Amino acid sequence: MSQHEARKDHQPVSPELFRDVIRHLASGVTIITSSAKGGPVGLTATAVCSISAKPPMLLVSLSNTSHTAEGVEESGAFAVHLLSHADKAYAEKFALPKDHFVGIPYHTDEATGVPVLSEALGHLACVVERSIPVADHILFIGRVVGCELNSKHPHPLLYFDRNYRKLSTASETPATNLEPWGSEQDIGLVSA
């Protein structure tokens, strides 16, 4: 048995221990929308990550039992909404089981047909390039075909340790060597 195969035998940690650690990975709160059977669907999510800028691509992970995953599979498109702290009520609403769009202004994105929350901090409209089932979720990899930011000085809504949080307003160190997905400096293979 190879070393790699041997490692596959390792037991996973308990779901409780995993949750206790991973909930300390801070994240921006988003709302992911799509359309299913002609109606808008959506949910609050933090499992969003940017993958590349050339071409612009991002990934979302959705529970495979959600209406929203059903909509993304059906329509082949989704929108990721960035939320400001002032949008917290949106996040709370889309974390409930239903009536997500009641009383919330939205319009249909012409290019993709997905619902866009008109007053959210911003959005990225994506067409699905690939969907990958993993455990009880589906990863959707999207090419970004439209995006917009509605504020020059946003105050984002964050999730950390089971609470909605906001950023400190203190000025901070520029992250000069980081792209939105991290460092591109570990470039051994390019120079090799």
Added chain:
Amino acid sequence: MSQHEARKDHQPVSPELFRDVIRHLASGVTIITSSAKGGPVGLTATAVCSISAKPPMLLVSLSNTSHTAEGVEESGAFAVHLLSHADKAYAEKFALPKDHFVGIPYHTDEATGVPVLSEALGHLACVVERSIPVADHILFIGRVVGCELNSKHPHPLLYFDRNYRKLSTASETPATNLEPWGSEQDIGLVSA
């Protein structure tokens, strides 16, 4: 041509516009480590997301030209380190091209063989279940086989709009319906 195929023709947005929007998605800063050719490798990353708790799984996205991606492919394992704001110097160091581990205490995780930064806020050690090349990155999906948090009251290091940031210390609203990856309440398909 079906509607889905028609959508595939949409042009992506420019890399510049994409960066301008996505850098406003706040994220926790992590360091991802592995081993390549018997030595430790690692880089600073924000493209990490949790996928499921049963089994505990998470995903990282690494530049396909990085030493770290080479190490993860070779060893079949990686560790994701959570960072506190006090660990900012670690993030800056691992965002540079080399000498990442010089002067930083680390030890080898017995189960996976990957280097663990002994004084980071916490870590999750993973074995690779699947690797998926997407554009100029590789997504590694890992099963969590070990994890640890070294502080009961952490102050996380964040990335937002090209800067390292910290959380406001103000108390906040409990995110009662969110798991670390988002809502599980949009459960149309379970009840259907």
